Structures are given as C-alpha cells and as structure tokens.
Amino acid sequence: MSAPEELLQAIMDAKSILITTHVAPDGDAIGSALALKIALDRMGKGPRVGLSDPVPEFLRFLPEADSIETAECVGGPFDLALVLDCGSLDRVGKCENAVVSSRKVANVDHHTTNTHFADINWVDSEAAATAQMAAGIIRDLGVEFDPDIAACLFAGLSTDTGSFRYSNTSADTFRVAAALVDAGARPWEIAQNIYDTKPYKSLSALAEAILGIQFSSGGLIASMEITAEMMERHGITESETEGFIGYARSIEGVEVAVAFREVEDGLIRIGFRSKEKVDVAEVAAEYGGGGHVRASGCTVPGPLAEVKSNVISRLNRALAEAGYTWTE
Amino acid sequence: MSAPEELLQAIMDAKSILITTHVAPDGDAIGSALALKIALDRMGKGPRVGLSDPVPEFLRFLPEADSIETAECVGGPFDLALVLDCGSLDRVGKCENAVVSSRKVANVDHHTTNTHFADINWVDSEAAATAQMAAGIIRDLGVEFDPDIAACLFAGLSTDTGSFRYSNTSADTFRVAAALVDAGARPWEIAQNIYDTKPYKSLSALAEAILGIQFSSGGLIASMEITAEMMERHGITESETEGFIGYARSIEGVEVAVAFREVEDGLIRIGFRSKEKVDVAEVAAEYGGGGHVRASGCTVPGPLAEVKSNVISRLNRALAEAGYTWTE
Structure with a gap:
C-alpha cells in the first residue's frame, strides 16, 4: 500500500518528530513505532519515541526497544507527531500533551472506527496491521528494509494477525511478510520471543x-x-x-x-x-x-x-x- | 521449487496412480495428498488416495477428504505410487503392500532423514512442508491452483510451520502462501477449522x-x-x-x-x-x-x-x- 504524498512530505519537512502509539501497547504498536524510528534515524531525522505505558516484557527483544521513552521524558514541542495504531486521540494516554502541542499531527491507523483526529489522516482498514502501513511509508520514503526494520515490522504483522490466522490476513499480508524475511526478519526467532517463551x-x-x-x-x-x-x-x-x-x-x-x-x-x-x-x-x-x-x-x-x-x-x-x- | 522432470514424466505416463502418506497423518500429509488428488483428477488421472489411518477429525473439512480410502480398500497394483511426506517406506503403514506392488514408486518428502527408498526420490529439506513441494508439482504439471487445491496446500503449509512460526518458515513459504490466498485459500477459515475448533x-x-x-x-x-x-x-x-x-x-x-x-x-x-x-x-x-x-x-x-x-x-x-x- 502506498502512503499519501502529504504524509511523506510532512515527514521529510519535519526537523523534529515524535512517534507515539496507544496505551497498553501490543506488538503492532511497538513494532510499527520502532520500525519507523529506525528508518527515520537512517534519514538523519533522529525521531523520539514516547509512550504512555512501558514496553511489555515479551517485546523487549525488538531492536531499539530500549530507546522508547515515557510520556514524561519525551519533551516537545515537535514539528510532527506520528500517531500510530490509535483509533482516537485519547488512546495515546499520557502522550496527549506532546501530541497536541506538535505543529502537525499525522494519524496512521487500520481501525475502522478511527475518528480522523489529526491534520493528516491515513486510515486503511484493509491493512492487517499498522505495520503493513508503516512498511509502505518506509518503502515510499526510499529507505531500504534492513534486518532490524524487518524484524520490527514482522512482529507487528505477526501479532495483529494472530500469526497469520485472523480474517485480516490477505495475500498482501503474506507478500509483505515474504519481503520482510527477504530483508532479514527471522520468523522463528520473533515467534519464539513473542509466543514461545511462556513461564x-x-x-x-x-x-x-x-x-x-x-x-x-x-x-x-x-x-x-x-x-x-x-x-x-x-x-x-x-x-x-x-x-x-x-x-x-x-x-x-x-x-x-x-x-x-x-x-x-x-x-x-x-x-x-x-x-x-x-x-x-x-x-x-x-x-x-x-x-x-x-x-x-x-x-x-x-x-x-x-x-x-x-x-x-x-x-x-x-x-x-x-x-x-x-x-x- | 521445481519438481524433477522424471517425476513429472512418471505422473504423466501413469494410467493408475496411488497417492499415500504416513501413519497418524497430519495436516501436511492430508493436505498434500488431497491437493495432488484434486490436481490429478483435473488431468483425468483419477488417482486413488489410500491411507493406513483415518483422516483426523480436524482435517475432515478439507475438500475431497471423504474420498480417502483405507489401505484395505484401495486395491492395486498401480502404475505409480506417490508416497508423500514419508521419511522411510515403513511410514506408510498398512499401505506398504499397495506401494511395493506398484510398477513405479515416487518419494516426495522434506525430511532430512529420508532414506531414498523409491525409484524416484525428490527430497528437499529446504521445503517447509511437503505441501510446498506438492505446490511445485501441481504448477509444473500445468494445473492452475483453484480454491480447493489452494485450501489443501495452505492447510499443509500452515500446520507444518506451526502457522508460520517454526524455523522452516522462509520467504518462499510466505510467497507460496500469498499465491494460495490469491488462488482462493481462506487463511482464517482454515485456521478456524484446524486450530480453533477443538472438542x-x-x-x-x-x-x-x-x-x-x-x-x-x-x-x-x-x-x-x-x-x-x-x-x-x-x-x-x-x-x-x-x-x-x-x-x-x-x-x-x-x-x-x-x-x-x-x-x-x-x-x-x-x-x-x-x-x-x-x-x-x-x-x-x-x-x-x-x-x-x-x-x-x-x-x-x-x-x-x-x-x-x-x-x-x-x-x-x-x-x-x-x-x-x-x-x-
């Protein structure tokens, strides 16, 4: 899926970027946020990732997971707030101030119930996961997938589809998964961390x-x-x-x-x-x-x-x- | 993956074909056998599928599952026995007689320990599932995937990879899955039958x-x-x-x-x-x-x-x- 030009332009124009996502973050929230963080880092954007809640234990193996900051530390105001996987603004929890004080807010989400709360709204309920949309943004920004980006996106795709078992799993979902594995994502390693390490x-x-x-x-x-x-x-x-x-x-x-x-x-x-x-x-x-x-x-x-x-x-x-x- | 010419030729030459697989059959065994049965039916080959054990309850939703016969009923001798997903000949259990009395035996399998017991041996331990190899055979025989063939192959792929979570899951596995969904396989329906309908x-x-x-x-x-x-x-x-x-x-x-x-x-x-x-x-x-x-x-x-x-x-x-x- 192709990201809207307006969104890509806003990312390219912004000198300071906040990436955030919802309270009680899941694999798609964390995976999408980290993949975009790594990609924007490689563009020299140095974005901050701020979250209302801590990263759950089972997702801490993801690359750059320790770069995620709390709502209190993340600072601001930012040129652009990228709000991921949130159906409505209140889903960002304690990061709401950092978001609303940003000069521009972009909303990237796949929930049908999305309230289009931002300046730029890219809502695609056909996407199995926000990670599938984040993959589109990264590709359209001209950043090549590396193993770290691929692992984060794969984690999002896998968790939001129940490991490719829910009804949102499409042929496109599998095509994105194939591209991520080609880029270095290791499905078994990710699955083992996420699903197979239960006490x-x-x-x-x-x-x-x-x-x-x-x-x-x-x-x-x-x-x-x-x-x-x-x-x-x-x-x-x-x-x-x-x-x-x-x-x-x-x-x-x-x-x-x-x-x-x-x-x-x-x-x-x-x-x-x-x-x-x-x-x-x-x-x-x-x-x-x-x-x-x-x-x-x-x-x-x-x-x-x-x-x-x-x-x-x-x-x-x-x-x-x-x-x-x-x-x- | 491309099937060997010798195997394709043997299938095309055979007037009577037995398809069989291992005792205590799993999703890959049944899925591969049924997909090949449907494909060979469409070529006018009318193959028989004979099994040592009954089809497990959770796989009976697969198309043509009720065409599977017991070792006692399947008869023979056949021009060709296609032995699927069996590391050694004794894995076919009660079907051993029907196999060894066949004029030619082909062994299609992805187990590293395969004993190369047949006249034609196609063993590819890179394949995540025998279904991935069966997909290659069907494509190389020139039979297009229809929703029934796709569902059977998808079931094999999904079960042998633990729903795309085991270390055998490769980019190719996802590419085959994408092609199967394009052809009409419905991942959620198959997953619901296989994983989510437990007594x-x-x-x-x-x-x-x-x-x-x-x-x-x-x-x-x-x-x-x-x-x-x-x-x-x-x-x-x-x-x-x-x-x-x-x-x-x-x-x-x-x-x-x-x-x-x-x-x-x-x-x-x-x-x-x-x-x-x-x-x-x-x-x-x-x-x-x-x-x-x-x-x-x-x-x-x-x-x-x-x-x-x-x-x-x-x-x-x-x-x-x-x-x-x-x-x-």
Whole structure:
C-alpha cells in the first residue's frame, strides 16, 4: 500500500518528530513505532519515541526497544507527531500533551472506527496491521528494509494477525511478510520471543482455568473464572492471563466465551469473545465497556458469583436474539 | 521449487496412480495428498488416495477428504505410487503392500532423514512442508491452483510451520502462501477449522497433561506423559494429542520437550521438539525413528517408566553435547 504524498512530505519537512502509539501497547504498536524510528534515524531525522505505558516484557527483544521513552521524558514541542495504531486521540494516554502541542499531527491507523483526529489522516482498514502501513511509508520514503526494520515490522504483522490466522490476513499480508524475511526478519526467532517463551506458572494457571470451564445454554457459552486466589497461587499477574479466553472460544460448539477475572478493589474484569453471530460489543457496552463485535470487555463491581449469573443471563438473551436455540 | 522432470514424466505416463502418506497423518500429509488428488483428477488421472489411518477429525473439512480410502480398500497394483511426506517406506503403514506392488514408486518428502527408498526420490529439506513441494508439482504439471487445491496446500503449509512460526518458515513459504490466498485459500477459515475448533475433551486432556509436566536438567527438559488411561478417561484418540508437545516446548527456559504417548500393543510413541541447539532427529534415529533437527519422533516398546528414564538420560547427554550446562 502506498502512503499519501502529504504524509511523506510532512515527514521529510519535519526537523523534529515524535512517534507515539496507544496505551497498553501490543506488538503492532511497538513494532510499527520502532520500525519507523529506525528508518527515520537512517534519514538523519533522529525521531523520539514516547509512550504512555512501558514496553511489555515479551517485546523487549525488538531492536531499539530500549530507546522508547515515557510520556514524561519525551519533551516537545515537535514539528510532527506520528500517531500510530490509535483509533482516537485519547488512546495515546499520557502522550496527549506532546501530541497536541506538535505543529502537525499525522494519524496512521487500520481501525475502522478511527475518528480522523489529526491534520493528516491515513486510515486503511484493509491493512492487517499498522505495520503493513508503516512498511509502505518506509518503502515510499526510499529507505531500504534492513534486518532490524524487518524484524520490527514482522512482529507487528505477526501479532495483529494472530500469526497469520485472523480474517485480516490477505495475500498482501503474506507478500509483505515474504519481503520482510527477504530483508532479514527471522520468523522463528520473533515467534519464539513473542509466543514461545511462556513461564510455566502462566501455563499451569491456564490449564487450571481450562479444567474449570463451565458450559451453559447447551454448550453455546463457555465461561472461565480466574480468581485472585488462582493468580496468587500460581504467582502470576492479570496481564499474564490475557490470552486465556481464546482457549474457551476455541472449543467446538461454543459461540460466546466469557472470562471473569478478579482484579483489584473487588472489581471483576470481564472479557467476551464470539465466533459468528453474537455482537459482544453491544453486551459489553451495557456494562459500561466496549470493543469490537467479536471481542470486547468491561469492568464491574463484584462479587464474582453475582456478576457471573447476571452476565450469563444477559448472554443467554443475546444468543436467543442472534437466532440460536438450544436445550439445556 | 521445481519438481524433477522424471517425476513429472512418471505422473504423466501413469494410467493408475496411488497417492499415500504416513501413519497418524497430519495436516501436511492430508493436505498434500488431497491437493495432488484434486490436481490429478483435473488431468483425468483419477488417482486413488489410500491411507493406513483415518483422516483426523480436524482435517475432515478439507475438500475431497471423504474420498480417502483405507489401505484395505484401495486395491492395486498401480502404475505409480506417490508416497508423500514419508521419511522411510515403513511410514506408510498398512499401505506398504499397495506401494511395493506398484510398477513405479515416487518419494516426495522434506525430511532430512529420508532414506531414498523409491525409484524416484525428490527430497528437499529446504521445503517447509511437503505441501510446498506438492505446490511445485501441481504448477509444473500445468494445473492452475483453484480454491480447493489452494485450501489443501495452505492447510499443509500452515500446520507444518506451526502457522508460520517454526524455523522452516522462509520467504518462499510466505510467497507460496500469498499465491494460495490469491488462488482462493481462506487463511482464517482454515485456521478456524484446524486450530480453533477443538472438542472440550481434547482441551481438558491437554490441561491435565500440562499440569503433569515434569522438568529435568535444570528445566532444560520438559517431559509430558499421555497415558492410555488419560486418553480413555477424556474419550480422545492419540491423534487428538498431536499438538500437546508444543505447549511443553513453549515453556521459558526449555530447550527440549519430549512427549510420551502410550499407544496400542504396549508401545510408547515419543515426540521430540527442540528450540535452539539439540539435534532431536539424531536422538530419535537412535531409537529407530526420524524427523527434523527440531522435531522428530520414534516408537519403542514399553513400559513407560523404563522408556522415560532411558530417554531422559539420552537427552541429558544430547544437552551436554550441545554445550548446555546446568545444576539439578
């Protein structure tokens, strides 16, 4: 995909550039930001990368990951703020000041819900990942992919497509991946760092959560509980249970997976995933949360048992509304 | 990759063709066999596909999967037997008679340990999957990829690379994947069928196996047991435990994962996976098995406890030879 001329020109004109991305950064956020940082460095632009949150442990192997600064340190004002992978401006969290004080703001994103909040908006919901768009920017700026740039972009592409398994994976995604490997990205090394370096404690907690899955609505709902006691016993934090719900969703016959996590202050964080028909964004919104049609979440006050029974009833209704029938 | 002229000629000359592959068939075995079946059907060859074991549940969604016959039904003798993804002839199991009675045998495989057992041997250990070689054969025969052929080949490519995550994943692998998606393969649909539609019984058996993992050599070896009793209690077959070892391999600090499965007649099927240095093909070969440097297997007589202690000792030695040191 080709980057708009206006965006390329703004990058070439800027003497000081801030690169930033969203709170709770994922592989696509960090990968895109670092790839652009390395490319702009090679153009002599010396951009700064400022983030609201720290780089997650599993992404710290990426080249230049230690050059990322906190919102407090990054300074400004900048000629240009490059905001990556953010559907709306508030997603940059504590970096909002640094962004709005910049002389020009560019918004590079692939979320359909993007609010076009910037001076220059390049939103392409066909892109599997913002990294796919960042690859276009780098190429159009005339910077050749080197192994470092390629590794960062590959990490973005891989994580946002669930390792080339989600419905956003296109022939183009594979073509970009091939070009990145040609340029020196090592898929197995990246995958090993990202997916294959789990501490046993999080795997054993996952196993316990799987064995505790409860089914309702004739097996259409799989519900998982991750209690504070479980996390403490296995010695893990909430962020290490992030992917657990995917296992509940993967079960044959399940339409909606729901995970209840006991977090701090007696709150219950609820995650929802659906497979084909149920709009879980709508369900989460009723509890003050949000997200996508097939993946959403919310946080509500406990106790767990009460929340659970209430949510399961609500999901029952959502299933019926989506046309499902079942016998208990 | 280009198929050898001799192989293409043998296919064109043959009036009756048997396609077969290995016992306990995986996605690459079934995907390659079906893709070639569909392509040869379109050339008017009407090949038969005969297998020693049934098609595993998670691969039955593939086009033409129900055309696969058992070793007993497939008949013969054939002008040509196309043996796919088999490192040695005995891997075809009950189809051995049908193969050896054929007038010509062709061996198409990507295992380094291949014994070159056939009249025509095309062995390319650079290929990530036999499906990548099958794609070459089909293209070189002049048959265009259609969505069915593409789906079968994609399934092979995806499963043998762990969804593009193993070290065999090359730029070429991605280029072939791009071509298959261009031809109509739908990555998310295939991934959903293969990875995201697990019966709960296999997930709960996995969870139990994870909780039972034992570590040795200072955490460098993770060893998993899948007993006959466990499989019976969860109501699953051996083929449903195929991916379990990957979880043991994914654990932080683990270099070698080994899974022991109690199969029929008191035999133990052993799977090996390594991450960086240990050559598990060599280890498996010592027990009469084979495979790749990072993924291999063998089958030995029980009892389990004895086999396990013997194999762990052998792995200890392999770790030391690879330069690892540890304190127990």
